[in-house]
Amino acid sequence: MPLLEVKSVTKYYGKKRVLDNVSFSLEKGEILALLGPNGAGKTTLMRIIAEGLSHRGHVFFKGKILKDRSVIGYCPQEGILYEDLSAYANLKFYSYLHKRDGRWARKMMEKFEIPDKKVKELSGGMKKRLSIVIALVGEPELLILDEPTVGLDVESRHQVWEIIRSLREEGKGIILSTHYMEEAEHLADRVAIINEGKIISVDTVDELKRSSGIKSAIEIRGLFQEIPEGFVRENSSLVFYSQEPKRDLVNVVILASKVGKIKEVVVREPTLEDVFIKLTGRRLKE
Numbered sequence: 001m002p003l004l005e006v007k008s009v010t011k012y013y014g015k016k017r018v019l020d021n022v023s024f025s026l027e028k029g030e031i032l033a034l035l036g037p038n039g040a041g042k043t044t045l046m047r048i049i050a051e052g053l054s055h056r057g058h059v060f061f062k063g064k065i066l067k068d069r070s071v072i073g074y075c076p077q078e079g080i081l082y083e084d085l086s087a088y089a090n091l092k093f094y095s096y097l098h099k100r101d102g103r104w105a106r107k108m109m110e111k112f113e114i115p116d117k118k119v120k121e122l123s124g125g126m127k128k129r130l131s132i133v134i135a136l137v138g139e140p141e142l143l144i145l146d147e148p149t150v151g152l153d154v155e156s157r158h159q160v161w162e163i164i165r166s167l168r169e170e171g172k173g174i175i176l177s178t179h180y181m182e183e184a185e186h187l188a189d190r191v192a193i194i195n196e197g198k199i200i201s202v203d204t205v206d207e208l209k210r211s212s213g214i215k216s217a218i219e220i221r222g223l224f225q226e227i228p229e230g231f232v233r234e235n236s237s238l239v240f241y242s243q244e245p246k247r248d249l250v251n252v253v254i255l256a257s258k259v260g261k262i263k264e265v266v267v268r269e270p271t272l273e274d275v276f277i278k279l280t281g282r283r284l285k286e
Contacts, residue, residue: 001063003028003173004049004142009057011044011197018044019055020197026173028141031164032202033188034177035276037284041197042177043077043146049175050074050144061142073135073143077150080131083120087130090119094134108133112163125156132163143167145176149183161187179284181272191272195280205272212278214270216245218252224260231256232277241270241278 002025011019019041026032034042047053050072059066081090091105091114109116112133119127128148135143148164149157164187168174178184184191185205192202201208218240224233231238238256242248245267256262276284 002026002060003030003062004066004175005058005060005063006045006049007058007060009045009048009055009059011041011048011053011055018197019048022057022194022197022199024192024199024202026142026175028173029168029171030189031168031174031176031187033184033191034175034194035179035181035184035191035272035284036177036194037179037282040194042194045194046074046076046144046146046175046177050076070138071141073138073140075131075135075143075145075148077146079127080134081119081127084118086116086118087114087122087126088116090130091134091137094137098137100137104137108136123156125152125159128152128156128160129163132160136167141172143172143174145174147177147179149178149180157183181276181284185272193276193279195282200279208272208275209270212270212275213243214241214274214278215243216241217268217270217274218242218245218249219266219268220253220256220262220264221266222256222261222263224256226259228255228259232283234273234277234283239274239277241274 004026007023009019009022010017022045036042048055049059050069052069061071088105088109091108092102095101095105112129114126114130132148149160152160164174190202190204191208193200220238221236223236224238227233227238231240240248240252253265273284
């Protein structure tokens with residue numbers, strides 16, 4: 001039995017449909033990444049699960065309709081910290097809401113190496129670490145992290161990744177939203193690609209690449225005035241997805257040369273970004 005099942009969830013804001021018949025499941029000890037651009041519906045979906053935001057469809061926890069949200073730890077995008085209080089005071093406050101004492105707060109600060117400074121004196125990565133610890137205060141079985149590393153530098157991002165991995169090893173089911181391809185590839189057991197309120201595909205990264213039908217990507221770097229039919233633009237490059245790169249290479253180069261100046265041609269394996277473009281028709285960060 002899955003830890004969590006989301007079945008046919010649909011959400012409207014007025015007449016605008018922001019989630020369209022969304023379904024997926026999550027196992028215990030699994031990380032599922034919701035990968036999609038800003039505005040895809042990721043945060044709305046997480047609020048439905050974590051907060052019970054009104055919706056059509058059903059959310060099940062261990063086979064039963066989810067009613068008790070205390071089984072969920074939720075770390076939203078927006079700040080939940082009191083900047084003028086110390087890290088310990090913040091954690092102790094949230095601990096008391098769950099009928100825990102200060103000893104638990106001290107233990108968690110030591111475990112996750114959080115210094116007892118005022119929050120406004122902490123780095124962005126340390127603030128995010130503290131926010132995740134607050135989400136753990138009720139010892140939840142399910143953890144929901146809404147873009148947990150947005151705005152962080154590379155080192156801080158990797159530190160947060162290590163915390164998330166350690167929580168999976170403890171057996172927690174984790175849903176995280178992201179618009180970082182690298183984050184989805186490095187953290188997730190499975191990736192759910194979401195675009196314009198729809199789940200396009202859910203699978204492992206390797207299986208998503210395999211099932212996309214893309215064997216190779218022919219990337220032509222240079223300066224181009226237009227995009228020929230069958231190509232996609234990626235920054236200053238043109239990319240053609242091919243199942244037979246040896247067969248297609250010459251014709252692809254000829255077509256590209258008609259619309260601009262070629263500097264370099266690279267035949268590479270498909271990336272998760274390539275899969276996203278193939279499935280949605282758009283780049284992740286458009």
